[in-house]
Amino acid sequence: KAGVTQTPRYLIKTRGQQVTLSCSPISGHRSVSWYQQTPGQGLQFLFEYFSETQRNKGNFPGRFSGRQFSNSRSEMNVSTLELGDSALYLCASSFSGGAIYEQYFGPGTRLTVT
């Protein structure tokens, strides 16, 4: 079974631009979560989608948004990029929304904002 895939793997953007990252979950997984990883803040939860609905959201500004499609693929968008948005963005999928299910992570998208 294929793992979680994320595209693109690397991205360089300029401050003020916007960016869209894509995530394809493991087949059969309906829950997709997004995390931001930085050296200073560590791993922080952005949001979770389940059956095309945002079910939970972390403490990030409204510039960060996401969506999920009917095939469970998910995208996240960051508008008006800031230098501090430079990070590794990780997508994770799980079978269901139940707390007992582990999340499987993709390789991440490395975003650099200049």
Next chain:
Amino acid sequence: AQSVAQPEDQVNVAEGNPLTVKCTYSVSGNPYLFWYVQYPNRGLQFLLKYITGDNLVKGSYGFEAEFNKSQTSFHLKKPSALVSDSALYFCAVRALQTGANNLFFGTGTRLTVIP
């Protein structure tokens, strides 16, 4: 609120020796605890989880973890370390809200296994 703490930023161990990576947690109610490992330029790989039941949980690559409720700990262990175990290890706890699926991660412990 829920959180985990990994008190050691760095752990060094000689190849063949047992290793321990420490994690303590703070939650209201029963915890769901997880260990993940991250290799350079890679995402996180699931190692093991504790949901309920036996306090000793066995996971991938020979790792195991012991849940200790009285000490609110969930330390990761391996009887004999390999050089290939060198990586960044994260402990995580699950949020308790109904249906919520997000993990709260510790700050990570960098394990270096010395040949």
